[in-house]
Amino acid sequence: MAIDLLTQTLPFIKSHIYPASVPLSDWKLKEGEFPHAASPSLNDTKWWKYTIPAPWGGYDKTVWFRRRVRVPREFSGKPVALLLDLPESLLYLNGKPYHGVDSHHQEVLLTTRARTNQSFLVAIEAYSGRRSELSTFNSAELVTLNPTARLLYHGLLALHELERTAGQSTPESKEVREIIRQTLVFLKYFKPEGEEYPNAIVRAYNFLSRTLETEYKTDIQGLIHLIAQSHIDVVWLWRLQETKRKCARTFSTVLRLMEEFPELSYTQSQALLYELVKEKYPDLYKEIKQKVSEGRWHPIGSTWVEPDCNIPNGESLVRQILHGKRFFRREFGLDSDVLWLPDSFGYSWALPQILKKTGIKYFFTTKLTWNDTTKFRHNTFWWQGIDGSKVLSHAPAVGLEGSIAPKDLKKSWEGFVEKEESPETLQTFGFGDGGGGPTKEQIESWRILRTIVGLPPSTFSSVTGFFKVVEEHAGELETWDDELYLEKHRGTYTTLGWVKRENRQAESQLYATELLSVLGWIFGATAASRRYEQDQIEKAWKKLLLNQFHDIVTGTSIAEVLDDVRKDFAEIRRTCEQLQHRALSGLVKNVKRRTREYDFAIFNPLAWKRNEYVLLEVKSKGKNFLVLDDHGRAVDHQILGRKKGIVHLLCYLENVPPFSFANLVVSPSTTQPAAAAPWKISHRLVDTPLYRLRLDSKGHFTSLYDKTLRRELIAKGARANVFQSFKDTPKQWDAWEIDPEYPSKQFELLKFNRIRILEMGPLRAAIRIEHKSDSGSSVSQDIRFYHKSRRIDFLTSVRWKEKQTLLKVSFPLNVKTSNATYEIQFGALQRTTKPTELRHRAMYEVPAQQWADLSEQKAGVSLINDCKYGYDASENRLRLTLLRSPHYPHPLDPLRLTDNRVTDQGDHQLSYALYPHAGDWRTGETLQRAREFNQVPLVIRGSADRISPLISYASSSIIVDCIKKAEDSDDVIVRIHEAHGQPAKVTFEFGARLEAVAECDMLENDLAPLKPVKSKLTLKFSPFEIKTLKLAFKPKR
Known part of the structure; x- marks a missing residue:
């Protein structure tokens, strides 16, 4: 009976949300992206006349609509809004970005108390998307708003869904039907078109809200922390240029919601998104900073973008957090203590240690709900890394774009595993990727559902606030001591092979660039080489970090995104080559020798002596060559071929020192070295000093015998390669x-x-x-x-x-x-x-x-x-x-x-x-x-003085991951890790005058001073431990 009456009554209540309206049919239109289109001083007399409803756009089109809106006399003193039905758009009010418009956000409140003839300049930047069909601006109205009618409508809708969700015969559904029945009594005896009906709506809502304050309370012992957010992919089905506009639409919408709903707080991740808004929408950015200072807007996540966590190397993951945190500190004066990665495709077992050493206490994801084979066994848990570091983690039962709907709240609670150990969970809400974030309907529904029977209690919260509560019960939580493998999206390790190749090469180039820049800064003989170009290196790193976003490096964005990706990687390569050349100019010098002699410096960018085959290019007509090392000893070499007067010469060097140079001098020779080719090769057999390989008629390996190990390496009867x-x-x-x-x-x-x-x-x-x-x-x-x-x-x-x-x-x-x-x-x-x-x-x-x-x-x-x-x-x-x-x-x-x-x-x-x-x-x-x-x-023309390795050690279990200048001082940062998973005690020796050394965290904050003895430092490592050292050298001048 109550539900039947509700079904009949809801349309009447809805009709009172906007009691009066004026159609806004006539607009001016101009196609294209151009500055100042929203400016009040712009002359739009030559724009096209456009009457809605009508088509516009086409594939990948931006269209501007403009008109002036005046408040009629009958709207005076009332809340006045625009109702707009068109695709993703940004509405500018009197020249400033004001509100996003999309299918979830069609109401734009202009004023809570209008004045007769009050005028608004409305400019709308609309985007058609990537479809060839035309878009349509369906409708536009200036309306008066009855906020109480909207509250009642959304509240009763929420109760209706709760009744269905609870199940018709349950005690909870009975109570919900009784609430509905009592509320509708206030409307039952009034005609919807009558003058008294609006007053009846007010009385009905007041009754409903007052009653729920004291009665029909849930008996569930627990709490859902609701986090308003919008997951905005940096790129995905759109390019980065469109992401900037998506941010403006969503962020402006959230700011307007905050004005209307004082209880609302908002969470937004990814430092890059803030930087994009700061550059393109400075007025909007000022409003965001104000809300941050008020504690209502929460920059979170700690990273530059939300990266993939399988493909980037360890140093890249560190830099994501380093640059993300530095941005948040510089812009907002705050530090995020949460790694927020709701949508990445699996999580490396190295992450807990990285988080601990970047000041991050908590980890959050929702992606594990996507598993296709098994259900992940925890929601709130300790995640232990390969080194033993632990971070408090939460992976809720409901995915990223949940809503404040009874079914989602119920699912969130019923699926929550750790109710007994830690009776509070987290649920996000808000539309992402241009959907505009939270909605008025969600917030107004929550006002009704927050403590109601049949659902767990819920509250608007912050992510850090949630985790701090969970910490109180952390001792009772279980530990997950493994990687967080996602049983989904396994193809992302391989899709778009050229992007993966560019990523690996960029990581290697940046490693070498920072290393050489430090060596040039300390040992360089020229002013140019002693200049450490920190800004350029940071810019290159940030381009790489952008392209390690979880829908770029994985190959899961639209094809058009790749035009930008190619340009970014080309710029990274160009920057690295230029900076390496600059550093090397002070480390390698040209030597005047006889005309037919050629000098080469070979740089080893790794931390151990290496034996290596290097390729030299010599412009010569000679048939035979003599290659000598630093000590005048002959070096084994092989002529690979000649092309356009260039001889390609392969040389074998032994014991090239770490982080230093070996030199070669090549000159023509009248005699060929006597070294014989130690091979026997046919189409079916390759016999080398180390191996004997047999192939079948298809080129597959049927046998690979290792002469040193004295064993066959290919499985019996099998084919390899x-x-x-x-x-x-x-x-x-x-x-x-x-x-x-x-x-x-x-x-x-x-x-x-x-x-x-x-x-x-x-x-x-x-x-x-x-x-x-x-x-x-x-x-x-x-x-x-x-x-x-x-x-x-x-x-x-x-x-x-x-x-x-x-x-x-x-x-x-x-x-x-x-x-x-x-x-x-x-x-x-x-x-x-x-x-x-x-x-x-x-x-x-x-x-x-x-x-x-x-x-x-x-x-x-x-x-x-x-x-x-x-x-x-x-x-x-x-x-x-x-x-x-x-x-x-x-x-x-x-x-x-x-x-x-x-x-x-x-x-x-x-x-x-x-x-x-x-x-x-x-x-x-x-x-x-x-x-x-x-x-x-690296092979460089010229000769280098053999510099002492900046850092050296004798352990195969220690890997140097970066040598760079500190972000905020003239110290040198060296990151090293134990790679064998075994305890190690290692003595490091430094090749330049060392004035001080300290261990620091990955954000380069000092942890403890260390005491080297005669430029030597002994450190103990636990299995897989990462250490970051801050070294103060005295640069050569």
Whole structure:
């Protein structure tokens, strides 16, 4: 009975929300993006006349609408608003950004007490989106507003849904029906069109709100902390330029809501978004800063953007937080203590330590609700990292864009696992990605539902406030001591291979740039080299951090985004090359020698002596050459070829010092060195000093015998270095997902074409194996063997014309083990190769950094890569995923998110290496070989003084991750980590005059002074511990 009456009454109440209206049909229109379109001083007489409803726009169009609005006499003294029905838009009022308009935010309050003939200049910047169909400005009205009618309407709607959610025969639903019945009594005897009906609405709402203050209270012991927010992807189905406007729309809407609802506070992550608004909308930014100072707007998250956490290396994750926190401190005078990553595609096990050492106490995500195989077992828990660091974490039962609706509140509470240990959970609400954030309906519904029977109590809160309450019960919470692997989006480790390659190269370039800039600053002989260009380096880092956003580096944005990505990576490369050249100008000098002699300086950017093959280019007509090192000793070399008068010379250098130079002098010689080529090579056999390789008629490895280890490396009867192709057709999220059924969809795509012997000199031999497909795809692979290096390199060129096809390379190995080891940021982890638990079977594709390894006690094999991140291992088989070719995402297909265009088609350059070794990956120094594969020596024309290594040590378990100038002082920051997962005691020696040294956190805040003895410092490391040192050197002047 009550529900039937409610259904009849709701339309009457709704009709009183806007008692009077005036249509606003006539507008001025101008297409395009141009400055000052909203300015009151703009002359718009030449704009087109536009009468609504009417079409506008088209594909990717911006259109401006303008008109002046005057308040009629009958609206005087009343709240007056605009009602607008058009796509995502930003409304400017009297020249300033004022309010976003979208399907969830169509009411724009102009004034709470209008004056007759009060005038408003309204300018609307509207965006059509990426569809070819025309958009429509459906309607525009100037209306009077009855706020109480709106409150009652939304409150009764919420009660109606609660009654349905509670279940018809439950005691709670009975009580809800009784509340509804009593409230409707105040309206029952009045005609909706009568003069008394508005007063009846006021009485009804007053009764409802007063009654719920004292009666019909929930008996649930707990609390939901509601967080108003808007998850805005930096890019995704739009470009960065559009993100700036999305921010303006959402942020302006939130500011207006705060004026209307004093209880509302708002949370917004990502420092970059604030910077974009600061640059493009300074007036809006001032309003935001004011709300921050009032404690109602909460900048949060600690990062520059919300990054992917599988592909960026450890130093990149540190810089996300370093630059994010520095921005928040500088702009708002506050420090965020939460890592807010609701939408990234899995979370590295290294993160807890990074968070602890950047002053972050709490971790939040909602993405684990997306798991496709198992349900994650916790909501509130301690997350323990690979080093033992713990952070208090929350992964609520309801996803990111929840609403304040009874079904979501009920789901949030019923799905909450830790009710007994910690009876408070968190739920976000607000529309994201241009949806405008929280709505009036959500806030007004909450006023009714916050303590009502049948639901848990709820309160508007802040994220830090929530976690501080949880800390009171933290001792009773369980610990998750593992990575947070997302059972979803496994294809993101591979999609858009060229972006992954650019990312890896940019990380390597920035590492070398900072290192050389420090060396130039300390040891440089010229003023230019002694200038550390911190601003330029920071700008390059921020471009990289932007492109590590979780929908860029993962390959899950629309194709148009990639134009900006290419420009950004090109600029990073250009900056690094310029700054490296500047630093080297003071470290390497030109030497005047005889005309036919050539000097080369070889720089080793790594922290250990390395033996390396380097390529020199010499302009000469000579047939033979003499290569001498610093000490005048002959250096083994091999002529690879000549092209346009340039001789390509491969040289083998031993013991190139860490963070320093070795010099070579090349001159023509009348005699050829007597070194013989130590190889036997045919189309089926490659016999080297270290290995004996046999191939079948298709170019696959049938045997790889290690002469040093005296063992066969390929599994008996198996074929290795096999390119395996699979149809990859997930049901949705094509760019994100690998079809879980792909193993059953294997097919032969690449067919053997030919094999050629490329090189057979004293240092290196190489064969080229070519494969082709009927569809036009091809793979040309140069496999290189070295006379002294145990690494076998596979330089691979792919012409890819496939669609929805997965390409892997497979190595079945003669190794008996139950676990594979994978490098992650600042460490390594094991994953089972013989899964028995369902959650382990769900890990059929896993992320890794530079290598994966299968080892027994006595020997093992590592598979190293230079730009790939997806692996799988089963039993004794190790595979690296090389390419996918899914459809790009498309904004007009929200269910499948597929464009008709396909990613990754075109030419690819990628390399991987097989590295057999004695012992396990630790004993075999896989880490060192992988770093060498990814961080090649720099070859510079000229001669360098051999500088002492800035820092040196004798331990294979310690890795230097960065050497940079401190952000706010003239100190040098050195970040190092223990990489073997074992305790270590290491003595470091410094190669420049050391005035002081301190251990600091990753934000470069001092923790404790350290006491070196005669430029030496001994430190203890716990397993996988990261340390950051702050060194005060006296620069050479």
